[in-house]
Amino acid sequence: MSASLSRTQTVTKTVIETEGGVVAAQHSLAAQAGADVLAAGGDAVDAAVATSFVLGVLEPWMSGPAGGGAMMLWRADKGEAIALNHGMRAPAALNPADYPLSGQGVAGDLFPWEGVVDNRNVQGATAVAVPGVVDGLGQAHERWGRMPWAELLAPAIAHARQGMLVDWFAALIIASCTRELAKDADAAALFLEDGQWPTIGAWTSIAEKRLDQSKMADSLDQIARGGARALYDGDLGAAMAADIQAKGGCLSHDDLRAYRAEFHPALSFDYRAARLHAVPGLTAGPTLQEAMSVAARTPLTSALPDGAAFAAYARGLKAAYQTRLSGMGDNSEHPDAPGCTTHFSVVDRHGNMVAQTQTLLSIFGSRVVSGSTGFMMNNGIMWFDPVQGRPNSLGAGKRCLMNVCPVIGEAPGDTMFAFGASGGRKIVSAVAQLSGFVADFGMDVGAAFHHPRIDVSGGPFVIADETLPPEVTQELAQEHEVRTARRTLFPYAFACPAGVMRRQGRNSGCTEIMSPWGDAISEPQEV
Template sequence: MLKRILSGSLLLAVGLYACKTKPPVSTTPAVRESQGVYQYVEEIPTRTGTQASAFFSDKKGVVGRNGMVATAHPISSEVGLSILQAGGNAVDAAVAVHFALAVVYPFAGNLGGGGFMVYRDQAGKAYTLDYREKASGRATQNMYLDSAGNVRPSLSILGHLASGVPGTVDGMVEAHKRFGKLTWAQVLQPAVDLAANGFLLTDRDATGLNRIKGDLLKINPDKTYFLRSTTPGDTVTWHKGDRLVQTDLAKTLQRIQTRGRADFYEGETARLLAEEMRRGGGLITEDDLKNYHATWRDPIQATYKNYKIITMPPTSSGGVALVQLMRFTEPYPLRKWGWNADSTVQVMIEAERRVYADRSKFLGDPDFVKIPMAELMSPDYLRTRWTDFSFARATDSKAVRGGTIPGYESLETTHFSIVDKEGNAVSITTTLNGGYGSRVVVGGAGFFMNNEMDDFSVKPGVPNMFGLIGNQANAIAPNKRMLSSMTPTIVEKDGKLFMVVGTPGGSTIITSVYQTILNVIEHGMSMQQAVNALKFHHQWLPDKTIFENGAFSDNTVLKLQERGYILEKLTNTLGRMDCVMVRPDGSYEGASDPRADNTARGW
């Protein structure tokens, strides 16, 4: 069966600000096979030539008219597409993708973690769902400190004590119950099949599992989960093309498919999880699981020129920070200055410096601390934060603290973006925190637990694994949600859906989303170009700017260094973006990051 999804050539003449010629345009749609159905999918060309160094690669975007799915793994993208083609909506596809990622992307896809969802329906109404993990009811503020008050290394990162109460399953149940169209059994079936029948590992999949083998053997000494051999202690390595079958995980998914929330939080899976915690000295109990509930929160909605930013409120710090960054940037002619020109970069670095200082001081779980969100994003407050900015020199981070508000008391995640035929849009970022979380695999259930406790401020002023500094607002407390940098975001243009964006990356999530949005809005890039574009990051402390190789020209580096900026070229990369943009003709451009196995699928 040959199904023509797109016909003809659709011209796209956008790119970097300085380019004076239009990019070459392919007039021949690519043909690919998706689950036995051949589909024409037009690929958007990426600019080449003198500006090519601005991009990580020349990967092409994908165009579809009836829906788009962009995720971290090619299999999960196919799952999402199949749900849309079966008549499901964006939330149905999102739930199916979420559970599929728990099977095919154990690095960050999860049952034992949590996340955030931003949803905009076809009528323009926005919703946000917080299914972030919580500390156990038995957690204490100083649980990771020794008798002298010093942090005990690794306790909040590796092993059973590092895990918070998972929120993923309850979050997906809530999202589907409110907005789903297909049955719960239908959207769970692809994940069940993948776990039971297995899937073929990509090279990146195999490399990741081999890398954590030592931790798996140490933390799970009597188990063989995620090991190639079924003999405990065997060190046989995984290779590309090997089939990973997860029998216990398939049984867990079948129980969730049958009983929903009741299994994971009060049934057999809850029993297995609590038993695993007792076995390894963790804190999570049956009562912690029973008492966990995801929370619907009011979305942050703010304007930037003729665009509306719809993003996540706390316990994500991402939404507040993103709005601050956009508003710091708005008065400046970035388009005129140009992409990553010295003045453009300087304004962005200085905005990032102040925003991350505010994050440290003010942000935490709104159910536990008073967060002055409106004040933090207000133009008057931001003007006071900007009074010490000078183009002549870099601001010293040691002189920057969180701002003063009257009356106030003091890259191991995954993202996916989905838009359906009707224009409903979902932006979800979910995580175990570090890659493969705490490395604890729940015996009998077959899934990794998170190490989200490290996202609390274990001790005020001491950085977490991402180098972020926290204070009292994000201190550990029983049943409290830890602060996150996840920034799932939807952008409107002139009142209509325009972009769905997000990325993993720990502390770099916020700045990667910020740059990707500006790349489209200010620098005229296509969605895929904005994802491909090289990136940089500053987070207040440590006082340095890291950047991907090629992100700054030699001239930009020289000018910034002359003004006192400390620059560090990375040997790795920033961000793993998965985004969707609505093109002027109403079709969708799916953009997936070339830095990993990320894949967009449309129809």
């Protein structure tokens, strides 16, 4: 595939330093909404609320109100890192017997689980878990928000009233999932044209195609007026649950009413001269901790990432994924049991930070739309292993084992950063290396995000960016089977990160350089 791509083209993103706040997100209009909130005097949490809801409208295949995720917060006045888990849960009425193994080998989506009959754990209403992101945002806003909740949802409502613009990139994403979307009448009505992907016109056409997101706009308006719990406790939640049950799922209104996101002390640990803060429990936070702990055993002597550094990162990630895949899961009924996505990061002018990863899980989630609400539904049930008797086995009411890994970092040189990424099992590799680039080599956010990376996601291979020097891949090959890949626009061989940094009182941000929509936007400064 890479042989047909330009060998001379280079892609960069401009990084601006400012004393004002910065929002880095996978969609520039979402980042702009957050930056506008910061300019109006909002806290980083206020900006996160606005950014999150706009992303749900403008990247509806990645995340939305019917998804889940996790947030890391840094409160500058107290020097405190706080974790917020708003991940999904299996419905209380879920019966593992309804997900019999097909005997047809490994399933073909994000995880190497054994296949289930009719892909019931991957696609359709039977794959829908209890969403959590709106309650999480509501709880964060209740603690730290300065601006009215309804005002923060106004940009998302406005975008939904107008309808998401279907440009070439949106059409490409929709085309990649057309067959699955066509199986649900409401999804087909929202995204397709006569059962096919949308027409985007000729090369010179200026005609606009927009999605009809009016139902989503009405639902967001209810959440704006009624607060976050309107999605869970009121008519909106009842309608969503009824939609899913009518399509064969078991999500109930009681599941929604019972849901609560949870604050936790951060999982904080030292890495060389830096200190990292991640979300504990059923996230990739513990995996990141182990990966960095193993990597730190290798002394580094170069001023830039060399073969020894990448070998150390690969060694740590290999060990951490072995632990993750063999032992993590919600294997207890106790609520405190151990156990395609988007990311955005925010820093305000006071140094408060938010790193939020939110997801529907697969691209377009379950490929089912709740017709009453206009929301794309998650397929969180796919996070569970369908084979019983394992730590992460499918079960009623269990919390999902997420791949999300938002991180707050403290590094030498009066440096703070908030990083995270989308990309399923690729997320930890990206977050570990970006954190290492800053902690080990003093990189700023632009240098870190532009530097080529490797991916170690628990599979048999180490995937290396083909622009890495030959000596790096040669050193990796001494311990691993290495394959190379291009950093391309679509699909992504590596995770898609977004991050902000605060260094000596000045803020900056960057997003994945290959992301055509992603941007870091600063709040307007007074002249």
